[in-house]
Amino acid sequence: MDLIEAIISRRAVRDYTAQAVDERTIRRLIDAAVHAPSAVNQQPWTFTVVRDQSVLDRISRDAKSHMLATMPASRHSDRFRSLLDDPNFHIFYHAPVLILISAIAQGPWIVEDCALAAENMMLAAYAAGLGTCWIGFAQSFLNTSDGKNVLDLPAAWVPVAPIIVGHPKAAPPPVARNEPVLRWVG
Ligand SMILES: Cc1cc2nc3c(=O)[nH]c(=O)nc-3n(C[C@H](O)[C@H](O)[C@H](O)COP(=O)(O)O)c2cc1C
Numbered sequence: 001m002d003l004i005e006a007i008i009s010r011r012a013v014r015d016y017t018a019q020a021v022d023e024r025t026i027r028r029l030i031d032a033a034v035h036a037p038s039a040v041n042q043q044p045w046t047f048t049v050v051r052d053q054s055v056l057d058r059i060s061r062d063a064k065s066h067m068l069a070t071m072p073a074s075r076h077s078d079r080f081r082s083l084l085d086d087p088n089f090h091i092f093y094h095a096p097v098l099i100l101i102s103a104i105a106q107g108p109w110i111v112e113d114c115a116l117a118a119e120n121m122m123l124a125a126y127a128a129g130l131g132t133c134w135i136g137f138a139q140s141f142l143n144t145s146d147g148k149n150v151l152d153l154p155a156a157w158v159p160v161a162p163i164i165v166g167h168p169k170a171a172p173p174p175v176a177r178n179e180p181v182l183r184w185v186g
Contacts, residue, residue, distance in 0.1 A: 006126050013132060015169040016168060021097050028128070030047050038113035118161035143158065
């Protein structure tokens with residue numbers, strides 16, 4: 001697949017078939033992720049692959065409660081609150097796999113590094129016919145000691161990018177982009 005086509009056509013997928021994603025494919029996506037650039041080539045990322053649906057159900061439930069208890073007011077908070085209050089809303093959309101990218105090391109650019117790895121992974125998944133979505137709703141809970149305990153993550157790790165992966169039920173429609181704010185200097 002052409003790179004620009006992949007960049008432009010990739011969409012956040014929120015509806016998956018029950019089909020599993022095989023281990024070889026998961027390893028290929030992680031290989032794409034680790035080819036991202038990182039500050040001083042620190043490669044601070046780690047990958048936690050979660051396929052146990054009962055674990056994903058538990059994180060979804062606990063992350064929703066955590067968000068409802070801690071979410072600051074914002075222009076999205078009413079919409080988020082009603083979503084998070086809905087017992088039928090599953091933050092991982094019942095996707096077969098979650099790949100959590102966490103930073104193992106400290107440093108001023110660990111979040112940027114992990115986000116670059118996440119985008120590589122999402123593009124590689126799209127090129128392989130898979131869907132992905134970054135699940136920000138999981139992030140703050142996974143950064144608590146309770147969240148880390150659910151996945152047995154070391155206390156020092158910093159969960160950055162929870163990415164769900166699966167076979168899309170359908171191709172999501174295009175999502176409009178704003179005109180970029182653009183200034184030329186020189
Ligand atoms: C940091 C980040 C957090 C996100 N969190 C969520 C989330 O919790 N739930 C969700 O359904 N989508 C989430 N998304 C997906 C965005 O809503 C989506 O990327 C955006 O609407 C643009 O759509 P597109 O990815 O199809 O271009 C997140 C995306 C990013 C980059």
